[in-house]
Amino acid sequence: MPATWDWEYAWEITPALVGGMLIIILATVLGIVIAVILGLFLALGRRSEKKWVSYPFAWFIEFVRSTPLLVQLFFLYYALPQVDFLPRAISTLPAMTTLVFGLGVHYGCYCSEAYRAGINSVPKGQWEASTALNLKTTTKWRNVILPQAIPRALPPLGNYFVAMFKDAPQGSAITVAGLLFVARALQSADFRTVEPFTIAGILFLIVSIPAAMLVRRLERRVAYESD
Amino acid sequence: MLEELLLTPRQYENLMAGTLVTVQVILGSFALGTVMSLVMGVARLSHRRWLRGWALVYIELARGISAIILLFWMFFALPILFGFGGMSPMLAGILALGLNMGAYGAEIVRGAIQSVPKGQTEASIALNLTERHRLRHVVLPQAVPIILPPYGNLTIEVLKGTALVSLITLTDLTRAALVIRQNRVLSDDPVNVPILFVNVLVIYLFLSQIIAQVFKVAERRSARKFGST
Secondary structure (H helix, E strand, O other), X not given: OOOOOOHHHHHHHHXXXXXXXXXXXXXXXXXXXXXXXXXXXXXXXXXXXXXXXXXXXXXXXXXXHHOOHHHXXXXXXXXXHHOOOOOHHHHOOOHHXXXXXHHHHHHHHHHHHHHHHHHHOOOHHXXXXXXXXXXXXXXXXXXXXXXXXXXXXXXXXXXXXXXXXXXXXXXXXXXXXXXXXXXXXXXXXXXXXXXXXHHHHHHHHHHHHHHXXXXXXXXXXXXXXXX | OOHHHXXXXXXXXXXXXHHHHHHHHHHHHHHHHHHHHHHHHHHOOOOOHHHHHHHHHHHHHHHHOOHHHHHHHHXXXXXXXXXXXXXXXXXXXXXXXXXXXXXXXXXXXXXXXHHOXXXXXXXXXXXXXXXXXXXXXXXXXXXXXXXHHHHHHHHHHHHHHHHHXXXXXXXXXXXXXXXXXXXXXXXOOOOOHHHHHHHHHHHHHHHHHHHHHXXXXXXXXXXXXXXXX
């Protein structure tokens, strides 16, 4: 290690950075909950046979997917409170809530594509059989289509969860006290950059590489089972 | 009604100056990312074990670490760690986004090469083509139509990633908007913040549609040129 690296200082700041990491993980987990539920609604809305329903859904998904999460976070955090016709309780959110909501909506749009692919991969015969058996729409979806579609959507969903985790540090831009926020606070307090940012990077890899491996394993298993 | 959704000409000038920086960052990252994608994607399939190993290390590290953390590390820690004078935010942005893109792109390239029928490689060997000829004139041209669609999506992801450079003091489109927002009180330049950010989002949407169209044209061309089906 070059002389610029101070092990003692590195150990000293690690607990604070781990704390920031936990906040990022928490934001990701809560974001996943929103994305999984919202994604399914978006996918179903987009599949609607009525054009005035499916088009707005498709536009919304395309719009959110084509624009940066960071700008969406700024919009939620800075712009929403100034929209007059919204009640304060909805428009003015704490930073952490904004991050969770932003991650949830952004990746909800990605998840909807995963669901859509899963639903489309359900064989045509299953739909026809449901019609032939005169199943109600809710029964058809709940008991026939979704139980087959969701397992196939799991690997891409897993990939999006990992991607969400990689985007969660962007919360520091709207003052969420996550990993990068802690690193920047250390930077301005101690005038040191090497240790905080390097440790932040290592901590990040310790979580993200095993997570990505887990998803790849799931991918292989699902591919194996559906053969 | 429509006028309420627009900004003043001066504000648009500032946003356009920012957009120009964003375009520079995406062009630089795309160039670096494409070189890394091709080199690492091919190296992943090399018969030399050490080359395969290093490519795998690069891909796992550059994909595992997120673009924003890589960016901050390159801008704040790297120059001090290796004792050089500091790095321009533009260079740090292009390096971080380009290396990140290269890791994802390498996996796309590897998958596409693997999907080219094995007989093509065998025939090239039978015809006594050198390894380089085999790759350049037989395998890669057939991989291009498979690479392009996911590569277009990846490029749009990188465009979205360019917004991150606003956090390391580079005045790109996102930062230009933040500056306008800050100046609305100080200087005599009022702005409706929601409208401001909606405008910025629409500019990003426009840029990503351009990328999507460029790739669509490229896909059609490559299908005509290389397509076997």
